[in-house]
Amino acid sequence: MSSTGSPKTSPSIEVTAPIDVIASEQELVIRADLPGSSVELIDVRFDEGTLSLRATIPPRQLESTAYLLREFAPTVYTRSLEIGEQFDLDQVSADYESGVLTLRLPVVQAKKPRRVPITGG
Amino acid sequence: MTRFGLPNGLDAIARLRDEMDKVFANVLREVPSLGSAIPSILESQPRLNMWEDESTLFVEAEVPGLKLQELDVYAKDDELTIAGDRSAPEQAESDFRTRERAHTKFRRVVRLPVPINPELIEARLQQGILTLTMPKAECAKPKKIDVKLG
Known part of the structure; x- marks a missing residue:
């Protein structure tokens, strides 16, 4: 590419990561678009019921690159959500693939809704 | 939520739905962020x-x-x-x-x-x-x- 070598650090803008949250009886799935990040640059943590997400999108080109068109730049994505107590935070899984972070929060076993058997006469 | 008086069976279904609602009620509450609005992705x-x-x-x-x-x-x-x-x-x-x-x-x-x-x-x-x-x-x-x- 035209801009070889290690990109210089440039100031990153901080934006809110767009997410989907999908609920089922078994789990809560949170997906966040974080294109251009990497596993090492994503930090997910739970603290007192709050899930905090922070992902850095580093510069890919030299700071001196003369862009003909520039619609995105180095970014820090953040997001914080309060998570209910019904999820087992010790069993949360996180996977980053194709620029999308997927978090799976299983429902605590004892608190899963149970189907009530119906008998008829 | 009280649902007395529903026909047999419907009462149980209504309770099941209530349970589901409780599980996911307040599951997520946005924490105010200093970040800007959601980007154009x-x-x-x-x-x-x-x-x-x-x-x-x-x-x-x-x-x-x-x-x-x-x-x-x-x-x-x-x-x-x-x-x-x-x-x-x-x-x-x-x-x-x-x-x-x-x-x-x-x-x-x-x-x-x-x-x-x-x-x-x-x-x-x-x-x-x-x-x-x-x-x-x-x-x-x-x-x-x-x-x-x-």
């Missing part, structure tokens, strides 16, 4: 960057969640088209508690500043960023002119 068109050197045009596009085979790239002289499908997987609409990511087909057409050689385009997809390396057409490359003494 939400929009159906992917965001692009473009730059060049003497012989090549480079374009990178944000396409999170897509595989190379889910993307179509067309190039013709000085026009580039990037198309893809970010339709949601089979998921009931009611299962979404929050839905901010793009779930649509997109088609972005960009006029290139110089003609390129479509046969020689290289595409690379890494962590949701599509990078296209497009050699310029011969007529678009700078030519060195020998200056002779008169």
Whole structure:
């Protein structure tokens, strides 16, 4: 590419990561678009019921690159959500693939809704 | 919620629904953030960057969640088209508690500043960023002119 070598650090803008949250009886799935990040640059943590997400999108080109068109730049994505107590935070899984972070929060076993058997006469 | 008096069976179903509602009630509450509004990834068109050197045009596009085979790239002289499908997987609409990511087909057409050689385009997809390396057409490359003494 035209801009070889290690990109210089440039100031990153901080934006809110767009997410989907999908609920089922078994789990809560949170997906966040974080294109251009990497596993090492994503930090997910739970603290007192709050899930905090922070992902850095580093510069890919030299700071001196003369862009003909520039619609995105180095970014820090953040997001914080309060998570209910019904999820087992010790069993949360996180996977980053194709620029999308997927978090799976299983429902605590004892608190899963149970189907009530119906008998008829 | 009290649901006395419902017909046999319906009462149990109503209670089951109540249980489900309780499980997911207040599951998520947004914590105020200092960050700016949600970026334009939400929009159906992917965001692009473009730059060049003497012989090549480079374009990178944000396409999170897509595989190379889910993307179509067309190039013709000085026009580039990037198309893809970010339709949601089979998921009931009611299962979404929050839905901010793009779930649509997109088609972005960009006029290139110089003609390129479509046969020689290289595409690379890494962590949701599509990078296209497009050699310029011969007529678009700078030519060195020998200056002779008169």
